[in-house]
Amino acid sequence: MRTLIRNGRLVDPASGRDAPGDLLLAEGRIAALDGDAKGASADRVIDATGLVVAPGLIDLSARLREPGYEFKATLESEMDAAVAGGITSLACPPDTDPPLDEPGLVDMLRRRAKALARARVYPIGALTAKLEGERLTEMAQLAAAGCVAFSQANTPITNTQVLWRALQYAATFGYAVWLRAEDRWLAQGGVAHDGEVATRLGLAGIPVFAETVALATLLELVRSTGTRLHVCRLSSAAGVALMRAARREGLPISCDVGIHHVHLSDRDLGYFDAQCRLEPPLRSQRDREALAKALADGVIDCAVSDHTPVDDDHKQLPFGEAEPGATGLELLLPLALKWGAEQKLGLAQTLARVTSSPARILGVGAGRIAAQAPGDVIVFDPAADFRIVPEALRSQGKNSPFLGHELAGRVRATLVAGKVVFEQP
Amino acid sequence: MPPNPQLNANGELQHLLSIEGLPREILIRILDTAESFVGVTEREVKKVPLLRGKSVFNLFFESSTRTRTTFEIAAKRLSADVINLNIAASSQSKGESLLDTVANLSAMQADMFVVRHASSGAPFLIARHVKPHEHVINAGDGRHAHPTQGLLDLYTIRHYKKDFRELTVAVVGDVLHSRVARSLIHGLTTLGVPEVRAIGPQTLMPAGVEALGVRVYHDVREGLRDADVVVMLRLQNERMSGALLPSAQEFFMTYGLTAERLALAKPAAIVMHPGPMNRGVEIDSSVADGPHSVILPQVTFGIAVRMAVMSMVAGH
Numbered sequence: 007m008r009t010l011i012r013n014g015r016l017v018d019p020a021s022g023r024d025a026p027g028d029l030l031l032a033e034g035r036i037a038a039l040d041g042d043a044k045g046a047s048a049d050r051v052i053d054a055t056g057l058v059v060a061p062g063l064i065d066l067s068a069r070l071r072e073p074g075y076e077f078k079a080t081l082e083s084e085m086d087a088a089v090a091g092g093i094t095s096l097a098c099p100p101d102t103d104p105p106l107d108e109p110g111l112v113d114m115l116r117r118r119a120k121a122l123a124r125a126r127v128y129p130i131g132a133l134t135a136k137l138e139g140e141r142l143t144e145m146a147q148l149a150a151a152g153c154v155a156f157s158q159a160n161t162p163i164t165n166t167q168v169l170w171r172a173l174q175y176a177a178t179f180g181y182a183v184w185l186r187a188e189d190r191w192l193a194q195g196g197v198a199h200d201g202e203v204a205t206r207l208g209l210a211g212i213p214v215f216a217e218t219v220a221l222a223t224l225l226e227l228v229r230s231t232g233t234r235l236h237v238c239r240l241s242s243a244a245g246v247a248l249m250r251a252a253r254r255e256g257l258p259i260s261c262d263v264g265i266h267h268v269h270l271s272d273r274d275l276g277y278f279d280a281q282c283r284l285e286p287p288l289r290s291q292r293d294r295e296a297l298a299k300a301l302a303d304g305v306i307d308c309a310v311s312d313h314t315p316v317d318d319d320h321k322q323l324p325f326g327e328a329e330p331g332a333t334g335l336e337l338l339l340p341l342a343l344k345w346g347a348e349q350k351l352g353l354a355q356t357l358a359r360v361t362s363s364p365a366r367i368l369g370v371g372a373g374r375i376a377a378q379a380p381g382d383v384i385v386f387d388p389a390a391d392f393r394i395v396p397e398a399l400r401s402q403g404k405n406s407p408f409l410g411h412e413l414a415g416r417v418r419a420t421l422v423a424g425k426v427v428f429e430q431p
Numbered sequence: 432m433p434p435n436p437q438l439n440a441n442g443e444l445q446h447l448l449s450i451e452g453l454p455r456e457i458l459i460r461i462l463d464t465a466e467s468f469v470g471v472t473e474r475e476v477k478k479v480p481l482l483r484g485k486s487v488f489n490l491f492f493e494s495s496t497r498t499r500t501t502f503e504i505a506a507k508r509l510s511a512d513v514i515n516l517n518i519a520a521s522s523q524s525k526g527e528s529l530l531d532t533v534a535n536l537s538a539m540q541a542d543m544f545v546v547r548h549a550s551s552g553a554p555f556l557i558a559r560h561v562k563p564h565e566h567v568i569n570a571g572d573g574r575h576a577h578p579t580q581g582l583l584d585l586y587t588i589r590h591y592k593k594d595f596r597e598l599t600v601a602v603v604g605d606v607l608h609s610r611v612a613r614s615l616i617h618g619l620t621t622l623g624v625p626e627v628r629a630i631g632p633q634t635l636m637p638a639g640v641e642a643l644g645v646r647v648y649h650d651v652r653e654g655l656r657d658a659d660v661v662v663m664l665r666l667q668n669e670r671m672s673g674a675l676l677p678s679a680q681e682f683f684m685t686y687g688l689t690a691e692r693l694a695l696a697k698p699a700a701i702v703m704h705p706g707p708m709n710r711g712v713e714i715d716s717s718v719a720d721g722p723h724s725v726i727l728p729q730v731t732f733g734i735a736v737r738m739a740v741m742s743m744v745a746g747h
Contacts, residue, residue: 208575278552324550
């Protein structure tokens with residue numbers, strides 16, 4: 007199967023290229039571009055006049071809710087949503103039920119995902135059994151089953167002895183560890199950023215130092231163990247400052263931010279809008295600005311959707327009782343474009359944060375437009391608006407702080423391994 | 432910020448969810464209306480027909496005797512039919528969701544819901560889902576608000592002190608967990624009180640409370656100096672010993688209101704407490720029962736204030 011994408015604006019975030027051109031995909035890969043692709047014979051020709059042709063998005067955190075939470079979402083619905091949102095690779099955190107803490111579960115998830123033949127799925131294994139923070143998982147066996155990293159999702163390890171040993175053990179085999187920086191004791195009972203808004207609304211707060219105390223601990227352990235650490239969902243300006251210093255020091259670290267957190271702050275809670283109940287919490291306007299800026303200057307490597315489908319029964323509740331999380335697969339591209347425009351970045355630079363940067367962290371060859379790169383490509387219209395309404399979302403998760411908003415950036419076609427897996431006029 | 436969900440398109444009170452965001456004129460109108468009802472409650476026949484034929488549902492997801500009773504009395508004096516539901520002990524324990532409970536009661540032709548809930552914001556959620564002719568009154572939600580208590584506190588202050596614009600009001604104790612404090616603070620700042628003080632240890636002060644327009648004092652003597660009004664907050668039993676406070680005795684020693692401390696306030700200062708009181712923890716009996724105390728009149732005014740709120744949201 008040879009597919010030719012013609013007359014598009016070809017953007018390669020890895021090289022910074024942003025120029026018109028043609029692209030030929032064959033045998034699952036990018037076979038040729040520009041002059042080499044011109045006039046090539048193909049089974050299928052996509053006319054991308056007026057559209058952007060770019061690598062598919064790589065999302066380092068998307069909950070597919072399988073196994074265990076099929077009432078919230080199924081692999082089918084979420085894989086449909088992913089490719090509709092232009093996401094061609096995604097990493098799923100281990101907080102399923104049961105958690106991804108044994109090879110059989112990982113294997114099953116990969117098989118199911120593969121059979122659906124849409125986005126590529128990279129499971130993140132649990133760092134400790136049942137995510138309980140007590141006993142290490144069989145990391146070598148999980149890695150053999152296909153886990154690309156190990157994580158605790160949203161349940162940080164409280165016992166620092168276990169945390170230290172887990173990092174040591176992972177470092178022994180060169181496994182990457184992806185952790186959120188949150189001190190569980192300091193965050194205990196909290197549902198919103200500990201500040202003026204939470205005080206006004208009478209919501210129990212999660213202080214910024216719940217993040218920085220845990221982050222300082224993690225960085226200190228990385229200094230000792232040399233573990234490759236990816237810090238997930240940074241939420242505060244103080245956290246950004248710690249990361250900036252640690253990177254300057256040369257520690258083997260990287261980090262991401264939830265795409266909602268570069269757009270929203272605790273002010274958006276309004277009158278208890280449970281759609282804004284997220285983990286970590288939306289923090290102050292100043293924190294939001296620092297995150298958006300750090301994502302631009304590279305202290306934060308990439309943005310993730312942190313896709314978390316939540317059904318109405320668990321969202322239509324008083325703020326503190328509502329389940330945290332927002333749907334994100336179909337909003338990642340438009341929200342990334344909106345962020346890039348606000349930061350006055352070019353398209354290549356903007357897309358780098360959701361393509362080539364996360365590809366580097368994941369250690370995969372996708373995320374670039376170059377000969378012999380994987381044939382994971384999207385064609386999108388950066389100017390086409392769409393209204394975020396439940397009916398417009400393929401994900402089973404209709405929970406979004408952006409419901410009712412208009413966002414620009416519509417995917418017209420998504421190709422994974424050279425095959426069209428999604429198309430809309 | 433979305434539009435204030437308490438007000439209808441004409442800027443009139445549709446629900447009472449929080450004092451925050453209510454314009455000064457509405458607060459004054461509630462207090463004035465309450466004043467007219469104080470006369471009613473002192474008559475031999477204590478009823479007016481303003482809510483005749485209306486059904487008021489007392490929805491208490493968190494137990495309460497005092498507040499529920501005063502709402503019940505207020506509704507009955509307005510000639511409404513009152514249905515008390517102690518939900519903590521019924522459908523919620525069977526797993527029915529908050530909105531399902533409300534939808535069911537709504538199907539029984541409710542006109543007004545008086546809601547108490549342990550979660551901040553619960554009455555806002557309900558108000559977003561009720562029918563246009565139904566009204567929601569917040570009777571206390573989590574740490575967020577207790578607007579009728581705040582209003583009766585304002586009423587009491589106005590009754591004894593007249594001009595809000597010359598007052599110093601000290602609120603003492605567990606501000607962190609107090610919906611009473613939040614509602615009162617918003618009311619006082621809206622009505623132009625120039626100095627509102629919050630007094631307590633750091634462990635019981637919420638982050639950034641200064642943004643609500645208060646000055647924080649950790650030293651009770653400094654905070655009480657020259658105050659016109661002293662409001663003592665209730666300290667919940669479960670918070671008396673643990674990581675927030677070492678003991679009730681030590682709290683009384685450091686922040687309890689004694690006659691000697693009260694002497695630092697203005698000679699004509701009044702002492703208030705939302706009840707129920709912990710004598711010997713927040714307040715010494717000699718002060719609670721002393722000449723400065725207006726704690727019992729607060730309760731009486733509370734009924735008139737709740738009558739005023741109910742009649743106003745119903746459109747009178």
